[in-house]
Amino acid sequence: MMVKIQLFFKQYSLRNYLWPFVSGLLIGTSYIPFPPWALLFCYAPLWIFLFHKAKTWKEGFAAGWWTQFTLSLIGFHWVSYVTKQFGGFPWPAALVVLLLFAAFVHLYIPITAALVVYLKQKYSWSLSKTLLAAALFLSIAERIWPAIFPWHLGYTLLWAKIPAYNWADVIGFEGLSTIVLLLNAWIAWIWEHRQQRGALQKHGFLLVAFVVAINLSGYFHGQSWNEFDRKLTVSIIQANIGDFEKVYAEQGQGNFQESIVQKFLALTREEVAKTSNTELIVWPETAIPEYMDFFNAHGKIPRLLGAGLLPMGKTLLSGSYSKDAPGEKSPRQTYNALFLLDSNAFAIGQPYRKTNLLAFGEYLPFSERFPILLKLLPFVSNFGRGHGPEVLNYPHPEGDLKIGGQICYEGLYPEFTRGLAEKQADILANVTNDSWFGRPSEPRQHLYMTLARAIEVRRPLIRSTNTGISTVVLANGDVLQQSPLHKEWHGSYEVLMKKSPPTTDFVLWGHYDWILILIALIALLVKGVRDARPHRA
Template structure:
């Protein structure tokens, strides 16, 4: 099919939107690119029908997610039973699914016949509603939300304590829509047969400037407020251990002793800095705790030898009383300074096709991408672990990408958020940086410090304002020690109402879409 020159230009802008948005999440730190991506997509769909807008949006999203999630191919090929071509096909399927949200966004913004100036509100409302849907549908995959692209700009993300990462996504999309109006006026462009006049362009610029002023002003106020608060009354000194264990060796029984030796050596060295807590990453203990008595004893004895509490990631199991079968868990054990287990947190939100197979009863032919990890069960939500003067909300790996899970931990009484993870799967790609950026937002949203221990990086410490106080390089063997201040029980607005803004955007989008569909149906009947 031959495309008209006009549609060819539209396709170019849609593809450019996908590429530019992907650049905002690259490890180069070009987060400002996100301010232009939605606007480029608007240029691409400004003069097409709703059906064509959906297809163009689907293309933009497909390009974006292919570039954003490219690291899935080497991950699935190297550590899963999948060929390169099958891994690439799986990436195509996931990118297509996620691109459907972008396609629906493009369709939605063209369906409702708003005046150009109202795009500054309508665009972010639709975008946030679909990000919220992406967080929950089919177990949820809120990876690469627009707001995360801003994690390197502390001043611009402080409003996350009011509306979460969704609020920052709203800000990014509103700014992009305002810039779109200005440039469309400069080039005498139209939005759905409406000329973008001078008034709309001026209004777009004023709204954009107002958003920057309000968001930036609030950010500077909150940062200065925290800096003026001075030294907190109590602090917890924490050491995180990044042993940098190669994933292909991690579950090889021949290397277990060497892995334990490395963790013990790094921990004893860190203990010289007198930490109140030592943290090991997810599944740092590469065997089922208590199943191997001798090796378990080595870990317990090390905590007693350090005379420091240890939080260590390890798989766990429980025997069912009714059937005698086993429930397996991806867990974190808290071991006190006397070598006694004082508590255990079991991962609640598991990785589909990585830690379990959804609908396994009906899909017996589908296996896990990474078979070595076991078929885990979900733990009990809201379980805190206490170390010294702090109640810790532990988030294992994938859980940190879900804003409402961290908020629930803080509402339950968590003073500190601890994220333990194993990002060795991702290699030297953008994925560890993308994953780390989400931990920054959990700190700001809940005004809690985040301690992060990763097997191969990025490990680090994030203060309640989202500032990265210390971090490790990827694939570096190291330990980091820093004082963190447990929060004093105050729960902020977002933590109390994490679903307020995205829920409002979802309801508003649904109402206006239904109105747009009804009006379109009446028009077709009349014609």
């Protein structure tokens, strides 16, 4: 048994998979917050290895595993910090969690690699078929693989301000990721034919022409969203509340609730004194550590909040908590919520209650079906689930505005924001608390993955965070001033928008480009099988 284990590790050791390892390095160092220097060829070493070196599906799986393990360690190293800070693990244990996370989180990469090698061997596929299949299979896998949040290389276009990102309002950022993967396959093909001068020149020219064309057309396409006919002045407050201050406030310990609300009010007064014409104040996720429902309107914290807001006479959009009214449901559930409050701190309409909950942070997986799990693991939070996407109606002298609320990582899901646009949201508002994730990677990854939603639906998006990064992105893709990380801060923005904004193709059709990808895959498979028949005969 020991001999078999030794042979296994020797056979699949890093020494035998250097090219896949290089792919992992290229991908990991081309994703946010790094410049996307290898965006167009980062998968090429892996896919070339699959064609030349991998002889069995097991070797294909091992190659893909080394790629995903490496990129996950680089791109998502912040998992160890979260484990230590949020879970209270010592650093050695937190590093073990990171290694386990990196070992399994992106298994769709080795699975697709194994499938490609199997088909290549079975049907004697050419280089072209192998590379194309690798890109298409990976594109489909990115979309269907169950993960904490969807991740792909399309977001790097917005991060790096590469104009091609403007086509996201047609095919979404997942569609842009598919184009990036196909370009990786094309460059891998060109590399393999680098000794053939004619092919190198022809395909090199066509590749450059395509990249220039998609970016040039993307730039002009983005310019078409520069027309605005309405303005809303918004002030964002970032109080930089510490992790454990929030926990103690949520538990009602000491005077943390009062001190947190007073801190937000003090910063708000400073900003209103500086920008007296501001119309809407925005506080981040769970900024108000209390229920703000109508049945608790005269509680201690709501009264404190109302006394502070009334002299300013401003409307507040804030993350808070919500609870089922007495007699509404048994047992009553607590919700992570977004409230629109008038200057008396009274709720304007119903709050939005978070719908997409964070596994283990806000709910225990499978506990809705097996409630006994909650008794076995009582320390796991168990928030109620809302019925979003939903919009909040903001009364305004120039005409009411519909605010599409996103709480934290709901902004990472394109379909959720499509739902807000379908409900005629005029503006998007994302409230977040990234205090558990450290710096610098996760806050910037989360930021741009959220801002991407504004491009897909072409609505301005306000992002208010507890510790940063807070900002506003307009429908044309302009990202306005960004707040510093882990500092108290407040700032105001003129949010330009369009009355009755048009519906984008992405809102109309969503990710229906997967049908084209599937058709291309089926055609490739059918052709591969037909071409292999004479060879097998």
